[in-house]
Amino acid sequence: MWCSGPILDRTTMVPMPGNKKTAVPPAVNDFIVLPLQYPATPSYTQTATHHLYLRANAPKVPTDDTPREVFLVNVPIDATETHIRSLFADQLGGARIERVDFEGARVGKGITAPVAPSRGKKRKRSQIENGEDAGKEVGLLPDVWDRELHRSGGTAVVTFVDKASADLALREARRAIREKRNIIWGAGIEGKLPPLGSARYLAHHKLSYPDHATLQNSVDEFMTAFAAQEAAKAKALARQHSVPDADGFITVTRGARVGLARDEDVKMKEEDLRKREKSKVNEDFYRFQNRERRKAEAGKLVKGFEEDRRRVEEMRRRRGKIRPD
Amino acid sequence: MSPTNGLAYTTGASRSNMFRLQVDELLQQIRPRRGKREDAAEKALHALKAALDESTAKPALSIDEAERELLRNKIAIPFPQPRPPDDAKYKLEFAKPANVNVVGSYAMQTISRSRDDLVIDMTVAMPSSLFHEKDYLNYRYFYKRAYYLACLASTLREAATPCNVRFDDFHGDPLKPILVISKSVKSIVSEELKPSPKWRINIIPCTDSVVFPAEKLTSEKNCVRPTHNAKPEPTPFYNSSLRADMLMLSYLRLLHGAETSCAAFKDACLLGSTWLRQRGFGSHIAGGGFGHFEWATFVALLLQGGGPNGKSILSEGYSSYQLFKGTLQVLAVRDLGKQPIVVGSGTFKSVANGSPMLWDSARVHNVLYKVAPWGYARLRQDAKTTIAMLGDQLFDGFDATFVLRTDDxxxxxxxxxxxxxxxxxxxxxxxxxxxxxxxxxxxxxxxxxxxxxxxxxxxxxxxxxxxxxxxxxxxxxxxxxxxxxxxxxxxVDHGPSAESKAEAASFRKFWGEKAEMRRFKDGSILESLVxxxxxxxxxxxxxxxxxxxxxxxxxxxxxxxxGGGFNRLLRGSLSVSAFQPIMDSFKQLETDIRGLDGLPLSIRQIMPASAQLRYATIQPSAGVANGRQSIPADVTIQFEGSVRWPDDLVAIQRTKLAFLLKLSELLQEAHDQPKTRIGLENHEQDIFNQAYLDIMYESGTSFRMRVYHDREQTLLERQMRDKSLAPSAKEAAALGLAAYKRLYLKAPPHTQAVARLCSRYPALSGTIRLLKKWFASHLLANHVGEEVIELMAARIFVQPWPWQTPSSVQTGFLRTLHWLARWDWRTDPLIVDLSGSGELRIPDVDAIKTRFEAWRKLDPSLTRIVLFAASNIDKEGTTWSDGRPQKVVARRMTALAKAACAEVEQNGLQVDPASLFSSPVSDFDFVLHLHPSMTGGKRSKDAARYKNLELAALSDQTLVGFEPTQSLLEELESLYGSALLFFSGSSERPVIAGLWSPQTAPRAWKVNLAYSTIPHKKSKTQEVQAVVNREAMLAEIARVGRDLVGRVEINDR
Missing domain, CATH: 3.30.70.3020 (Alpha-Beta Plaits)
Structure with a gap:
C-alpha cells in the first residue's frame, strides 16, 4: 500500500461548526428556519438535522394564487407532494395543501408536442394560448421514473387551499421552532411512496422499456399532429404572402422551406467559385509573385524560430533546467 | 544567436528548431564546470602523483616471496584467476612508473555533469623493462601487472595519503584490477553535516605500446596455451584486453587530436555519453562494454576513416548534433558483427563469432572487444529506435533521446x-x-x-x-x-525434416528428449517440439x-x-480472442438486419460504437457465462437519405422511434433468435435521442442500436445560432450537438480505429484493459473517459519512443503509466495517430496544437477542458474530455501515476503488481461501501448458495443493461452537481467515494445555494452564514441509496 496524499488543497476549507444547535438562528432574512430530523438508516446510523426555510411566497410578478402560497427553500432531495402534505397536515397544525410545485420539475415531462393548429382534428384541447401548458399533450412518451428526486438546496412553492391555511402553516412552523418541537421527516407516510434504492432503479429500468403498442400509438399520434401543424404553418405563411397589414404593406416573410436555399448549399457554391477564381492565374507566373512567396516563406521560418525559442524559454521557466533523469 | 544564424544552423526544417534549441540548452547544463568537488579531487591527484613519483624500485621476487613481502604490509596481490602456478620460473618486479597521466573524460573535459560521482582515470605506465618477450602468454603479463598494482597500493599506504584505497576490476574485466582512491571514510564521518563532494580516482596500470609485438595479439591468436594437448583456441578477449593496456596513451593522443581538429567533437561526446547513460550503457562489462570511452573513440575513428575507399564517415565540419546522429546512424545501419568497420589500411582477420568489430588498423586493435553480441544487439536496437524517433516529423523526440531513462x-x-x-x-x-x-x-x-x-x-x-x-x-x-x-x-515448433540427417541430429542433441518426430497435415515429417x-x-x-x-x-x-504478475491481474485471455463471441455476434446482427425485407428505407451502414466492440473493456463481453448480466454494446444504424424525414428535431426523434419499432417488428417476425425491445432515454430533453433498440442474443451478448440521421447536426447547429431562442434552448442544442457528435460521428470511427490497432498490436487490447482497471481501481472510472484511456494506451504503441512498440501487456502498461506520470496536461495536448500508418500529417498536428492553445487562452484556469486528447479521427480534442475530468481529478491521476512509477522504480523486479492498483480510501471525505450483491462484479458467497435462483435471474433477459449502482452514481451526480465530487470504482471496487467541493465553504446565506445548508450566526452583528450541512446530506444519500449502500464511512480530518 502506498499513499498519494490529499486530493484537494484544503487551505480554504473550514471545519464544521461544533455547537451548531445553539448557533442556528430562528430566522434568516425573512425566512423561518425549520429544523427537520432525518431518522437514522441502516447504512447511516445517526440522526441528522436538516434545515428547511419557509416564508410567504413573494414573487416579482404576483398572481391571484400568491397569497395562499408558501415558498420553501432547501427542500430535501427526496421530497414528494405526499411528504409536504403530511408535514403540514400531521406535524404542523393540519393546514391543507392544494398542490406543490417543485423547482425544475419537468413541465409536461419535457416532451411537449409542438403547438398544433387550433383546427387540428386530433387535438383534444386547445393549447395555443399557453404553449408551456402542463396539461396532457398528444404523443407523449411514457414516464420512466416512478418518483422524482430534486437537486440539493432546491426550492418549492406550496399552494394551500386558502390564505388562512397558508398563514396557519407559517404560524405553526414558528411555534414549532419556539417549542423546539421534534419534527421528523417522512414520519407517517412510510410505505405510501415508491421505495428508493435498488427498487427505484429496477422500476426505472422496467419503465424504460414500455410496451411497443403504447409506443406505436404515441408516435402515430405525434406524427399526425405534427403533419397537421406543418400543413397549417405552410398555409399561414402562404396567407401572409398575400395579406396586406393595416397600413397596406405586405410583410416579407421567409418562403416555403422547399424554395429556400440551404445554408450549406450556399457555402458549397461559394467554395466552388473561390476555387475557380484561384485557378485562373497561376501563382508563380510573374517574378514578383515568386519573390513575394519566397519572402513570405522566409518570414514564416523566422517567425517559427522565434516561436520555438519562446516555447523553449517557457518550458525552461515551467520545468526548470533541462536535465537528464 | 540571431534568428537567421539559427536557421542556417538547422538547415531549414522548422521542426528541428525546437530540438536544436533544447540540445543547446542541454549542453549548457551538462558541460563540466569547476566546483568544490573538482578542486578536492585535483588536490588528491597532485598528492597521488607526488607519492607515486617518490616510489622506488624493488628487487625481483618469486611469486611466493612477493606475496609474503606484501602481506607484511597488509596487501594481498589481486592475481586474476587462475592463480599463477607456485613453481613459476619468472620473477615479479617493481620500478618507478615511466609516467603518470590523467586520461579519459575528465582530462578531455567531456565528463557529463549529470553524473553522481566524479570519476577521474589516471594511468600509471609500467616501465617496459619489467617485462620479458614472452610475457604476453599465459597471463604472465597480468600477474606482473597485479603485482605492480599491489606495490603501488603499498607505496600509497606508506605515503599515508588521507584517502581510502581499494581494488576493483577495471570495467569489470577480471584480468585487470585497478586501484580506486576515494575520500577516506573517516573524513566523511567528521563532516557528516555537510556531505563532502563525491569523487573517485582510478589508478590504472598500463604499459608501452611496443612491449609486445602487436601481431601476436590479434584476435585470432591463442595466448593461453592449453594444459593438455588440446587444439589452441583463439583468445580474442584476452589478447585485446592486454593490447588495450598497451594502447592507453595512444588513444589518449587520438582523442586529443580529434578534439583539436574538430570543434564539435567534445559536445558530440557529451551528447553521446548522455544518450548511453540514459539507456544503461557503460564501459563496464555489465553495462554492455560500450561507454563514454568507446563512444569518443568511435567518433574519433569515424572522423578519420571507415568509409569506402578509406574516406572518413564523419566530417570535421559537422555540428555536434550531426556527429551524434551520424554515429548513431552507423551503429544502427551497419551490423559490425558481420561487416566490421576498418579504419586505416591494413589487414585483419575477424573471428566470426558475432562480436562487433571496429578495427583500428593504425593501432592494430578492436575497439569494441568488450562488447558482447547481446550488448551489441541492444545497442543497435536502441540506435535504430533513436534514428527512427529523430526522423519522426510529427513529434519532438528530444525528451525521448536525452532525458528519459530506459534502463528499467x-x-x-x-x-x-x-x-x-x-x-x-x-x-x-x-x-x-x-x-x-x-x-x-x-x-x-x-x-x-x-x-x-x-x-x-x-x-x-x-x-x-x-x-x-x-x-x-x-x-x-x-x-x-x-x-x-x-x-x-x-x-508447436517445427524443426528440421527427418530426411536432413545432420540437422535433425543436431536438433535432437540440442533439445534432448523434448524433440519429437511428428507427421503434419501437409504430409511432412518434421522434428518438432510441443x-x-x-x-x-x-x-x-x-x-x-x-x-x-x-x-x-x-x-x-x-x-x-x-513480470508475469501483471498478466494475471486480468481475468481470462489477454488476447483479442477473448472478445470473439461478441464480435461474431455483431456480425450475426449485421446479417440478420441486412437480411430483413420490408424496411421503409434501405440500410446504408451499421457501425459499432462501443468499447466492447473494440476489445477494450476490462472484462470481455459478459454473457450469462460470466456470471452477470451483459451491458448492451452500442451500435448505430444509418439509413439511406430520404426527403420524407421531417425537418424538425423533435419530430426526427419520433421518426427514429418509428423506424426502430418497425425494425423490431421485422426482426421478431423474421427470426426466432434475437429478442428485441425498445428503451427510452433522455427524458428531459426532447431534441436528444429518445429511443434505442436493445437486441439480445441467447448467447448472452446484446446490442443497443440507435438511428443515425445526418440532418440533425444542421438543425442543432441552426438552433444553437438562432438568436431569437432562449439561452436555455441554445444550451440544450449545444449539449445535444456534442452528444450527437460523440455518438454518431466520433465513436464509430474511434471504435474501428482502436479495433484495427488492437489486431495489429497484440498487446494493445490487454494494455487498454489493464489501464482501465487501474483507473477504476483508483476510483477514477467515472472521471476519465474510456476513450481518453484508450488514446493514452494507443499512444504508447504508435509513438513508443524511446522504446519500441510494446510487445507485452506489462511493458505497455508500465510505459503508459510512466508517460502518464510525466504528462504535463496543462501545456501538452495528447495527440495520437490512431491509423498507426501516418495518416496524421504535420498540418493536422499544427491545427490541433493551435486549437489546444486557443482553448488554453480561452480557459486559462482549466475549468472546462483539462485533458486535451485528439487523434487523426478527432481533431477537436475535446470530444471525450469536455468538462471531465476536472483539474483536481487530473492532478490526482498524475499523482497516482507518479506514485506507481516510484513504486516500480523503488522495488525494481520485486514489485508487486497488485500494489499499483490499490490506494487508500482515506484520501476521500466519505466513502459509500456498496452492498456487494448489487455491484455486479464479484459475487459474494451467499449468492452462490442458490445456484438455480441465480441462474434464473441471469437468464432473465429483461435485466440486460440493469446497473443499479451506476444509476445511483449518475443520480447522485445530478442531484448534488458541483457541490460534491463522486469517485466510482465501477466494477473493480464496490465503493463510491466523495469529496466536498471547496465551493461548499461557509459563505453569506442566500436562497440559491446548490447544497443543503445550516444557517449559522456567530454574533448578533454578523450576517448569517450558510454552512454546508454534511450530516443531513449524507443521510439523504443513504436514503436514496437505501439497500445499495451497505455502510457510509466518514473520514474526519
Missing part, C-alpha cells in the same frame, strides 16, 4: 529472468559462460523473442588487504527478453527446460521469472 528492466523487457551467477561456470577466456547462455537461449527461443539481453552482476571494489572476492553467492545474472508478440505463444498448457507461459517453460538441459538442475531451480 520491467519497462524495457517483456520477461526478466534472474539466474544465480555462481551456477554458471567460468570458461578459459577469463569470463563466465554468458556466451553459452546466450547461444543456448538464442537457439532455443528462436523467433519467439526479438532481443535477448544478459546483464552480468557488477563486481564491487574490495579492500587491499583481502583477496579478490569469489563471485557473490547472491549475485545474479539478469536475462531480459523482448517478445515477438506474433510468435511468442506458439505451441509446449503444453501448464500454469507457466511457454517462454518460461522453454527457458527452464534449456537451463536444466544445458546447465544444471540448480540453475533451473533457482531461476526466477519476473
Amino acid at each position: 528492466a520491467l519497462m524495457r523487457f517483456d520477461c526478466v529472468v534472474s539466474v544465480p551467477a555462481s551456477a554458471l561456470t567460468v570458461v578459459d577466456d577469463g569470463r563466465p559462460a554468458y556466451r553459452t547462455l546466450y547461444d543456448v537461449l538464442s537457439r532455443g527461443l528462436g523467433d519467439r523473442v526479438s532481443q535477448i539481453s544478459i546483464r552480468p552482476p557488477e563486481s564491487g571494489a574490495w579492500d587491499v588487504d583481502s583477496s579478490r572476492p569469489r563471485d557473490h553467492v547472491q549475485a545474479s545474472v539478469i536475462i531480459g527478453l523482448i517478445y515477438d508478440p506474433d510468435t511468442v505463444n506458439r505451441t 509446449w503444453g498448457a501448464s500454469g507457466k507461459t511457454i517462454v518460461e517453460q522453454i527457458v527452464r527446460y534449456l537451463l536444466e538441459r544445458h546447465f544444471s538442475d540448480r540453475v533451473e531451480r533457482e531461476a526466477t521469472f519476473f
Whole structure:
C-alpha cells in the first residue's frame, strides 16, 4: 500500500461548526428556519438535522394564487407532494395543501408536442394560448421514473387551499421552532411512496422499456399532429404572402422551406467559385509573385524560430533546467 | 544567436528548431564546470602523483616471496584467476612508473555533469623493462601487472595519503584490477553535516605500446596455451584486453587530436555519453562494454576513416548534433558483427563469432572487444529506435533521446529472468559462460523473442588487504527478453525434416528428449517440439527446460521469472480472442438486419460504437457465462437519405422511434433468435435521442442500436445560432450537438480505429484493459473517459519512443503509466495517430496544437477542458474530455501515476503488481461501501448458495443493461452537481467515494445555494452564514441509496 496524499488543497476549507444547535438562528432574512430530523438508516446510523426555510411566497410578478402560497427553500432531495402534505397536515397544525410545485420539475415531462393548429382534428384541447401548458399533450412518451428526486438546496412553492391555511402553516412552523418541537421527516407516510434504492432503479429500468403498442400509438399520434401543424404553418405563411397589414404593406416573410436555399448549399457554391477564381492565374507566373512567396516563406521560418525559442524559454521557466533523469 | 544564424544552423526544417534549441540548452547544463568537488579531487591527484613519483624500485621476487613481502604490509596481490602456478620460473618486479597521466573524460573535459560521482582515470605506465618477450602468454603479463598494482597500493599506504584505497576490476574485466582512491571514510564521518563532494580516482596500470609485438595479439591468436594437448583456441578477449593496456596513451593522443581538429567533437561526446547513460550503457562489462570511452573513440575513428575507399564517415565540419546522429546512424545501419568497420589500411582477420568489430588498423586493435553480441544487439536496437524517433516529423523526440531513462528492466523487457551467477561456470577466456547462455537461449527461443539481453552482476571494489572476492553467492545474472508478440505463444515448433540427417541430429542433441518426430497435415515429417498448457507461459517453460538441459538442475531451480504478475491481474485471455463471441455476434446482427425485407428505407451502414466492440473493456463481453448480466454494446444504424424525414428535431426523434419499432417488428417476425425491445432515454430533453433498440442474443451478448440521421447536426447547429431562442434552448442544442457528435460521428470511427490497432498490436487490447482497471481501481472510472484511456494506451504503441512498440501487456502498461506520470496536461495536448500508418500529417498536428492553445487562452484556469486528447479521427480534442475530468481529478491521476512509477522504480523486479492498483480510501471525505450483491462484479458467497435462483435471474433477459449502482452514481451526480465530487470504482471496487467541493465553504446565506445548508450566526452583528450541512446530506444519500449502500464511512480530518 502506498499513499498519494490529499486530493484537494484544503487551505480554504473550514471545519464544521461544533455547537451548531445553539448557533442556528430562528430566522434568516425573512425566512423561518425549520429544523427537520432525518431518522437514522441502516447504512447511516445517526440522526441528522436538516434545515428547511419557509416564508410567504413573494414573487416579482404576483398572481391571484400568491397569497395562499408558501415558498420553501432547501427542500430535501427526496421530497414528494405526499411528504409536504403530511408535514403540514400531521406535524404542523393540519393546514391543507392544494398542490406543490417543485423547482425544475419537468413541465409536461419535457416532451411537449409542438403547438398544433387550433383546427387540428386530433387535438383534444386547445393549447395555443399557453404553449408551456402542463396539461396532457398528444404523443407523449411514457414516464420512466416512478418518483422524482430534486437537486440539493432546491426550492418549492406550496399552494394551500386558502390564505388562512397558508398563514396557519407559517404560524405553526414558528411555534414549532419556539417549542423546539421534534419534527421528523417522512414520519407517517412510510410505505405510501415508491421505495428508493435498488427498487427505484429496477422500476426505472422496467419503465424504460414500455410496451411497443403504447409506443406505436404515441408516435402515430405525434406524427399526425405534427403533419397537421406543418400543413397549417405552410398555409399561414402562404396567407401572409398575400395579406396586406393595416397600413397596406405586405410583410416579407421567409418562403416555403422547399424554395429556400440551404445554408450549406450556399457555402458549397461559394467554395466552388473561390476555387475557380484561384485557378485562373497561376501563382508563380510573374517574378514578383515568386519573390513575394519566397519572402513570405522566409518570414514564416523566422517567425517559427522565434516561436520555438519562446516555447523553449517557457518550458525552461515551467520545468526548470533541462536535465537528464 | 540571431534568428537567421539559427536557421542556417538547422538547415531549414522548422521542426528541428525546437530540438536544436533544447540540445543547446542541454549542453549548457551538462558541460563540466569547476566546483568544490573538482578542486578536492585535483588536490588528491597532485598528492597521488607526488607519492607515486617518490616510489622506488624493488628487487625481483618469486611469486611466493612477493606475496609474503606484501602481506607484511597488509596487501594481498589481486592475481586474476587462475592463480599463477607456485613453481613459476619468472620473477615479479617493481620500478618507478615511466609516467603518470590523467586520461579519459575528465582530462578531455567531456565528463557529463549529470553524473553522481566524479570519476577521474589516471594511468600509471609500467616501465617496459619489467617485462620479458614472452610475457604476453599465459597471463604472465597480468600477474606482473597485479603485482605492480599491489606495490603501488603499498607505496600509497606508506605515503599515508588521507584517502581510502581499494581494488576493483577495471570495467569489470577480471584480468585487470585497478586501484580506486576515494575520500577516506573517516573524513566523511567528521563532516557528516555537510556531505563532502563525491569523487573517485582510478589508478590504472598500463604499459608501452611496443612491449609486445602487436601481431601476436590479434584476435585470432591463442595466448593461453592449453594444459593438455588440446587444439589452441583463439583468445580474442584476452589478447585485446592486454593490447588495450598497451594502447592507453595512444588513444589518449587520438582523442586529443580529434578534439583539436574538430570543434564539435567534445559536445558530440557529451551528447553521446548522455544518450548511453540514459539507456544503461557503460564501459563496464555489465553495462554492455560500450561507454563514454568507446563512444569518443568511435567518433574519433569515424572522423578519420571507415568509409569506402578509406574516406572518413564523419566530417570535421559537422555540428555536434550531426556527429551524434551520424554515429548513431552507423551503429544502427551497419551490423559490425558481420561487416566490421576498418579504419586505416591494413589487414585483419575477424573471428566470426558475432562480436562487433571496429578495427583500428593504425593501432592494430578492436575497439569494441568488450562488447558482447547481446550488448551489441541492444545497442543497435536502441540506435535504430533513436534514428527512427529523430526522423519522426510529427513529434519532438528530444525528451525521448536525452532525458528519459530506459534502463528499467520491467519497462524495457517483456520477461526478466534472474539466474544465480555462481551456477554458471567460468570458461578459459577469463569470463563466465554468458556466451553459452546466450547461444543456448538464442537457439532455443528462436523467433519467439526479438532481443535477448544478459546483464552480468557488477563486481564491487574490495579492500587491499583481502583477496579478490569469489563471485557473490547472491549475485545474479539478469536475462531480459523482448517478445515477438506474433510468435511468442506458439505451441508447436517445427524443426528440421527427418530426411536432413545432420540437422535433425543436431536438433535432437540440442533439445534432448523434448524433440519429437511428428507427421503434419501437409504430409511432412518434421522434428518438432510441443509446449503444453501448464500454469507457466511457454517462454518460461522453454527457458527452464534449456537451463536444466544445458546447465544444471540448480540453475533451473533457482531461476526466477519476473513480470508475469501483471498478466494475471486480468481475468481470462489477454488476447483479442477473448472478445470473439461478441464480435461474431455483431456480425450475426449485421446479417440478420441486412437480411430483413420490408424496411421503409434501405440500410446504408451499421457501425459499432462501443468499447466492447473494440476489445477494450476490462472484462470481455459478459454473457450469462460470466456470471452477470451483459451491458448492451452500442451500435448505430444509418439509413439511406430520404426527403420524407421531417425537418424538425423533435419530430426526427419520433421518426427514429418509428423506424426502430418497425425494425423490431421485422426482426421478431423474421427470426426466432434475437429478442428485441425498445428503451427510452433522455427524458428531459426532447431534441436528444429518445429511443434505442436493445437486441439480445441467447448467447448472452446484446446490442443497443440507435438511428443515425445526418440532418440533425444542421438543425442543432441552426438552433444553437438562432438568436431569437432562449439561452436555455441554445444550451440544450449545444449539449445535444456534442452528444450527437460523440455518438454518431466520433465513436464509430474511434471504435474501428482502436479495433484495427488492437489486431495489429497484440498487446494493445490487454494494455487498454489493464489501464482501465487501474483507473477504476483508483476510483477514477467515472472521471476519465474510456476513450481518453484508450488514446493514452494507443499512444504508447504508435509513438513508443524511446522504446519500441510494446510487445507485452506489462511493458505497455508500465510505459503508459510512466508517460502518464510525466504528462504535463496543462501545456501538452495528447495527440495520437490512431491509423498507426501516418495518416496524421504535420498540418493536422499544427491545427490541433493551435486549437489546444486557443482553448488554453480561452480557459486559462482549466475549468472546462483539462485533458486535451485528439487523434487523426478527432481533431477537436475535446470530444471525450469536455468538462471531465476536472483539474483536481487530473492532478490526482498524475499523482497516482507518479506514485506507481516510484513504486516500480523503488522495488525494481520485486514489485508487486497488485500494489499499483490499490490506494487508500482515506484520501476521500466519505466513502459509500456498496452492498456487494448489487455491484455486479464479484459475487459474494451467499449468492452462490442458490445456484438455480441465480441462474434464473441471469437468464432473465429483461435485466440486460440493469446497473443499479451506476444509476445511483449518475443520480447522485445530478442531484448534488458541483457541490460534491463522486469517485466510482465501477466494477473493480464496490465503493463510491466523495469529496466536498471547496465551493461548499461557509459563505453569506442566500436562497440559491446548490447544497443543503445550516444557517449559522456567530454574533448578533454578523450576517448569517450558510454552512454546508454534511450530516443531513449524507443521510439523504443513504436514503436514496437505501439497500445499495451497505455502510457510509466518514473520514474526519
